[in-house]
Amino acid sequence: MQVSCAFPTALSSPDDIALAEELGFDRAWVYDTPQQSPDVWMVLALAAQRTSRIGLGPGVLIPSLRHPMVNAAATATLAALAPERTAVAFGTGFTGRRAMGYRAITWAFMESYLRAYRGLLRGEVVEWEGAQMRMMHPDGHAPARPVDVPVLIGALGPKGNAVARELGDGLFATLQVPDFLGEYSWVPFLAWGTVLDEGEPATSDHARAAGGPGWALAYHGAYEFGGPEAVRAMPGGDAWMDTVEKAPDGQHHLAVHQGHCVELNDADRAAWDAGGAAMLPDVTVSGTRDEVRRRVDELGEQGVTEIVFQPCGPDTRSELERFHEAVQR
CATH class of the missing domain: 3.20.20.30 (Luciferase-like domain)
Structure with a gap:
């Protein structure tokens, strides 16, 4: 791959x-x-x-x-x-x-x-x-x-x-x-996603900064394809929707996509703090080096020929290095 x-x-x-x-x-x-x-x-x-x-x-x-x-x-x-x-x-x-x-x-x-x-x-x-x-x-x-x-x-x-x-x-x-x-x-x-150190929780500051923007896409996608009720059914979804709905009529999409793929916006932070962080390993390729490698191998078995990783957070070099090293093991 x-x-x-x-x-x-x-x-x-x-x-x-x-x-x-x-x-x-x-x-x-x-x-x-x-x-x-x-x-x-x-x-x-x-x-x-x-x-x-x-x-x-x-x-x-x-x-x-x-x-x-x-x-x-x-x-x-x-x-x-x-x-x-x-x-x-x-x-x-x-x-x-x-x-x-x-x-x-x-x-x-x-x-x-x-x-x-x-x-x-x-x-x-x-x-x-x-x-x-x-x-x-x-x-x-x-x-x-x-x-x-x-x-x-x-x-x-x-x-x-x-x-x-x-x-x-x-x-x-x-x-x-x-x-x-x-x-x-x-x-x-x-x-x-992000490569976590052994024993590092999925709720760490590093996980939030490096994995959070990708994790937030689960809410953005649920909103766009399933609507508010689909979001409210997710962990932290009520907090996310309540924040988005504070935006003026006709501007909810601005609140949804602010910081998209770059950083957590106000709604994303509300959902993370309300328990949504627990979804990080499920909706992103996040985990220890061995867990990330296994997830990439599973994608290969499904027909993926090129894994494309988007780094997030303040340290692009570290995120790229950790991911590349994990999947090349």
């Missing part, structure tokens, strides 16, 4: 990716979350200049945020800056849309977008929004077409699976392990 990492795109991400290369990680993915991050393509370009081996890519792009020509041109640029190292993943928009108050895009839109995007990279004339277009970059402005870059699709259900099978080169999985995962030869699985 490949061992990769991910980062919620930040100004420090190019340096973090260079560190990940130094530590031996195979690939670095960064998020397309403009409501809380700098531009993903700018950051990847800087990372390409500071590295020489590690794979690079956005994971995942949200189609509605950019015209397909914009993403095609950016993909070609990164492929020129990091040849043979570039891959791209697309998703329907858990954070990249819901944190701005939108629902996820439809799979019909994703399918049409991907057809246009992939056609552009092949150098074809494609139709988008009633107009015909193609990449017309002269020499020195982009690599010659076709630009051959692997494209992965983030999917959990049958509609997404159908699109991924037809238009993708692999499946980008997160939060859940879909039952069709074994159909794909390339499956990165995005995971959060």
